[in-house]
Amino acid sequence: MSRIITPYSARSTAAEVIAGIDLSGQRAVVTGGASGIGLETARALADAGAEVTLAVRDTAAGERAATDITAGGAPGKVRVDHLDLADRTSIDAFVTGWTGPLHILVNNAGVMALPELTRTAEGWEAQFAINHLGHAALTLGLHDALAAAHGARVVVVSSSAHQQSPVVFDDIHFTARPYEAWSAYGQSKTATILFTVALAKRWAADGITANALHPGGIMTNLQRHLDDAQLRWVGALDEQGNRLGVPPGWKTPQQGAATSVLLAAGPEVEGVTGRYFEDGNEAQVIAEPTDGRSGVLPYALDDKNADLLWDETIRLLEG
Numbered sequence: 001m002s003r004i005i006t007p008y009s010a011r012s013t014a015a016e017v018i019a020g021i022d023l024s025g026q027r028a029v030v031t032g033g034a035s036g037i038g039l040e041t042a043r044a045l046a047d048a049g050a051e052v053t054l055a056v057r058d059t060a061a062g063e064r065a066a067t068d069i070t071a072g073g074a075p076g077k078v079r080v081d082h083l084d085l086a087d088r089t090s091i092d093a094f095v096t097g098w099t100g101p102l103h104i105l106v107n108n109a110g111v112m113a114l115p116e117l118t119r120t121a122e123g124w125e126a127q128f129a130i131n132h133l134g135h136a137a138l139t140l141g142l143h144d145a146l147a148a149a150h151g152a153r154v155v156v157v158s159s160s161a162h163q164q165s166p167v168v169f170d171d172i173h174f175t176a177r178p179y180e181a182w183s184a185y186g187q188s189k190t191a192t193i194l195f196t197v198a199l200a201k202r203w204a205a206d207g208i209t210a211n212a213l214h215p216g217g218i219m220t221n222l223q224r225h226l227d228d229a230q231l232r233w234v235g236a237l238d239e240q241g242n243r244l245g246v247p248p249g250w251k252t253p254q255q256g257a258a259t260s261v262l263l264a265a266g267p268e269v270e271g272v273t274g275r276y277f278e279d280g281n282e283a284q285v286i287a288e289p290t291d292g293r294s295g296v297l298p299y300a301l302d303d304k305n306a307d308l309l310w311d312e313t314i315r316l317l318e319g
């Protein structure tokens, strides 16, 4: 399989990717669509005429985002619906409330580097639960709606932080090993890529594609759990300790949303499934972790790991 290369780059914006694409008649869900990359993804899809549902924890923030998008003149209708990915009752309510086909599902919401070990009501480590398991429950619950769209696309916002950790199947929830924030975040993001690989294999017959991506480095609310030392480490503080809006080598939210929009709507990736992208192109498979900024490690695309992750995900969700 040759690597997929498009005309886009790290500097491309969501608006550039969506230009000329008509999504009228299509329906999209963007989780975490009230802020950051999700907001810009939703805006681009609505600009192309899609009916977009912002699936959000904070519906007041969602309404403000919807108003912001429509005030910009987007022709697509923007709806807001409550979704807390840490809460199974909320996910089930969202799924039950969905009627009709769903053409685009963007699993974008996420939490990063929680400083303390945090568990959900089920006892699951919170980043694995929100970033992976919650989205898995949502995606599985929406299967029939996706299949009904005949050509639906599932877009999974992962991260180059997958390079920080494989899925540690023996102790996913840090019951035996010491908690470490970046390992937990990295593990959750590896899981999201493996889930994409598993979905691609299982749902191809339903005409559903699934691809994962790293959006790049973008200053958003995601960094709220980082202290000054960590912000300096990621290059987000200058020497005087001032927070930089777009640190060198980072992207704006509009650039950060470009690869999500490409995978959600771009003709360049029609029919493509089970792959991992960054900067608008399929990522290079790398042998060793880089500085954490580019490339995909083989363990995140490994078919056997994807099967293990799928089985464990179903076991936990049905448990």
Ligand SMILES: NC(=O)c1ccc[n+]([C@@H]2O[C@H](COP(=O)([O-])OP(=O)(O)OC[C@H]3O[C@@H](n4cnc5c(N)ncnc54)[C@H](O)[C@@H]3O)[C@@H](O)[C@H]2O)c1
Binding pocket: 031, 032, 033, 034, 035, 036, 037, 038, 055, 056, 057, 058, 083, 084, 085, 086, 087, 108, 109, 110, 111, 112, 130, 157, 158, 159, 160, 214, 215, 216, 217, 218, 219, 220, 221, 222, 223
């Ligand atoms: N910003 C970056 O540099 C960067 C880099 C790599 C990957 N990502 C990924 O991009 C995605 C979007 O992040 P962002 O940078 O726009 O940050 P953000 O904080 O603006 O967006 C994350 C969204 O997820 C939502 N969310 C968090 N917990 C939730 C829950 N339990 N239920 C429902 N929604 C919940 C938040 O409310 C927020 O709207 C995340 O998955 C993140 O891991 C971001």
